[in-house]
Amino acid sequence: MPPADYAILQEAAEWFAVLRGDDAGPADQQAWERWHASSPAHRAAWRRVEAVSAEFRQVPAEPARQALDAAGPRQSDAARRSLVKGLLALCLTAGTGGAALLRRDTRSWVASLHAGERTPVGTIRQLALADGSQLWLNTATALDIDYSDTLRRIALHGGEIYLASARDSRQPARPLVVDTVHGRLRALGTRFSVQPQGDATLLAVYEGSVEVAPRDGGVQRIVPAGQQVRFGDGFIGEPYAADPNGAAWIEYRLQPEQMRLDDFLAQLSRYRRGHLGCAPEVAHLRLVGSYPLADTDRILAALEATLPVRIHRLHDWWVTVEAQLPQSK
Structure with a gap:
């Protein structure tokens, strides 16, 4: 973060503390109003501080999903969009929580509310999948697992996963894929991690290889062990060395x-x-x-x-x- 941005953000947090202090008075309010009105950067920093504060008043995931279900398919699209916007405002969290959710499109955010597997902030889970694969969910992760007769599919809506793939016992073998908002990854006997990051997804391969197919076209690429790459709509970046300790979080x-x-x-x-x-x-x-x-x-x-x-x-x-x-x- 540039020094100027850091300083403004700290000023906003300090103003927040002053205004909520027991001894805050009219002079403090007026001084804050002058500070707030003096710069768009001040107003943006204030919104950020308010968003982080709102974390401690957030709506739990289950009531949020119930509220979204209550909108139902019979309600107008406008009403449903309005409800989603309201839930977004109420469910703001820090870091890869609310800020990351707001960067993703509304469809992905709604999918994460309905996800079959989720972890809250600070929690890591390990799952044994039906085919013998092992899946780790990092903090603040939401996904769905869909194994059919023809495909083994993991839909990652947000957060980060580490997948140790197993050979499919069925014949013909079903492909094992991970879908993100930015494209599809096909495991080729491998261990790898996947993390959507705003406008792109980060893939790191630790064993075997992974085929990357960006959404909306773009050339497919096979990424070997020891490499990582960012990909987004229609593009794949140049591979570079993966951090060998990048998946230490599974431990x-x-x-x-x-x-x-x-x-x-x-x-x-x-x-x-x-x-x-x-x-x-x-x-x-x-x-x-x-x-x-x-x-x-x-x-x-x-x-x-x-x-x-x-x-x-x-x-x-x-x-x-x-x-x-x-x-x-």
């Missing part, structure tokens, strides 16, 4: 190897509710180690103990990693 840990602090915190933020930011002046610091995901607060404490940083908690749901304050002489 409930993050394992950075000379990873920048801001990149590490972006990964860690996926396992927490609320905002987890990184001050620009410490973003370049490098990490090596293994960090169990069972307690993200302990990870932050470990960073504070081993790096020249401090953990600044403006709210329970707004945490930033900043440079240590200079020690007084």
